[in-house]
Amino acid sequence: MENRKITIDDVATALNVSKTTVSRAISGKGRVGAETKARILEYISEHNYVPNAIAKGLAQQRTYNIGITVPDDFALMDLPFFQKCLMGVCDSASAADYDVLVSMTGTDNIEQLERLIYNRKVDGIVLTRTFTKDLPAELLLEKKVPFVAIGSSRQPGIIQIDNDHEKACFDLTTRLITQGIKRFALLCDNPAYMVTKSRMQGFTSAMEEAKLPEDYGLIFDNCNEDSVDYIVDRTLKTDVECILCMDDSICVKVLDKLKRNNLEVPDDIKVASFYNSSVLERNIPSITSLSFDAKELGKTAANTLLKMISGENVPERTLLGYEVMMRESTRTILGKDVRR
């Protein structure tokens, strides 16, 4: 099993042809006699020769690697999202004989990413999130490294793959309104993420389209784990019928708080989330939410990036679908809550 050492040269001399011919037989570029080609391919699989990716890379100025950034902090609830992205990226990459290299990157920590670029370890990058002040994207633009971003960005020239959060939130809100719910409170999270704005936009559009008064849609900016309790208390002093959470971690906190206040969901108040997670599914009652396929996001991102790398044109923005999951937490009882 001395397959560790066999090179293209070995194959060539063994078959009395030149390296060139072997190279061509493998890559399919340039014409090779059918019979010669068959002989070469047979020998190759017989002696399981595998081209040295490093040398190949040196010669073509390519690495056959793509990089993916993952958060360097513990936003625990979000982790399944990135894991699934990663899985999608890996799937697409390995299908194209590419490998995936990870880079832990934060809002302001882009050291690992820089190393990746400076050392030319990758042919392109998938950014798994976008920021309003997007250091990673700026770096990649400046260095002219091909990349795609999962998420949305205002900045022109950035190839984006995203779910249609705005439309999704619009849909979910509209369906709740159709059920008869009129008064909402929307608990937003970190405005540093672009997605926060899209979600808000979808919500307000739905409210406008339904011609509901503006003060029927209370919006609380910049909620975090500490402020949720206070915000829920404020909410409960109003006529709010349904609390919309932008984020799982917020939603979990809200549910905790409601339980502590002895409020029943959905009888006393309804709750929905603009993002899905296994935690919420397991909850009793199950929580109405949006469902996105993170793995598909990763796959699409990687495929798009690979196209860019091979010089193809790609659309600047690709929006993927979603599902509205109506569940118990927003169930309205006929004749009691339904108002039309």
Place this chain on the structure above:
Amino acid sequence: MENRKITIDDVATALNVSKTTVSRAISGKGRVGAETKARILEYISEHNYVPNAIAKGLAQQRTYNIGITVPDDFALMDLPFFQKCLMGVCDSASAADYDVLVSMTGTDNIEQLERLIYNRKVDGIVLTRTFTKDLPAELLLEKKVPFVAIGSSRQPGIIQIDNDHEKACFDLTTRLITQGIKRFALLCDNPAYMVTKSRMQGFTSAMEEAKLPEDYGLIFDNCNEDSVDYIVDRTLKTDVECILCMDDSICVKVLDKLKRNNLEVPDDIKVASFYNSSVLERNIPSITSLSFDAKELGKTAANTLLKMISGENVPERTLLGYEVMMRESTRTILGKDVRR
């Protein structure tokens, strides 16, 4: 900013020295005149020259990459563990100017791993888990690729990094016994994982050392999400005081089931887990469990691997610490439950 193209040759000609000298100045290998060296280093940082890692790799038969395997399935509860491992590995790797390449690998799906090896994309591998029938490990042993495994293995010659699960489970069990609890049920999970055996061993050792009758420690093999309900029901027909879960996902199911049966934890029955997770911490009541530092595991694994790659000797087995987290779910009330 034309740093994209500058090579060692450019530096050499610009300074009227040879490539060799420049190379030596950077690597520190071989003697270079102090003044020459200073001049070179200055020029380099001035024009921010970065050596081409690919070329370097070709010349030294090295990639400056390490691979890490992560599960290709959605064992959701466990994901934070792998994420943290990954973070640890990345930390250590980038500190050593190495990058990390991920490979989605399952019990019987080692395609991606094989590609990594055949294409010589990495200098070594970190396996984030071990199996009783360990295909990845076998492959790596056969191909003589340096690797370390996070977890434990019976197979000789495998460098292992693990928490001391056996001792940890022994400790936790002993502390519960000390509290006065005598009758346990241990719900085990997939016996394909080595760690299952270590945990069982720790438990039974503690029971023996406390000289408790063998039938005070009921052991249920191979629990899964579907069988938990049935097993808990069986358990409840006995005098069991405390249910020990090997796994978070099992523990979550157990808690669900107990709640449905209107049993209060810890008053009616006590529950503890042999593994920690944020889910269990958030639970009301909080769950007694063991705490392991997965990131530290990753760091240690990567550091060990890097040593192996550079030819140093490393211990075959490294055991990391743990913490026993006594929480509400096993609280005993003085004068009622305490029997000594």
Place this chain on the structure above:
DNA sequence: TTGTACGCGTTATCAG
């Protein structure tokens, strides 16, 4: 259709 010769950017060898 096939082969020759050179380049890719470094490190390693062996002289000087």
Place this chain on the structure above:
DNA sequence: CTGATAACGCGTACAA
């Protein structure tokens, strides 16, 4: 202490 020169393994004009 320093410098040519040969690997490293593969792709590719250019030539035959």
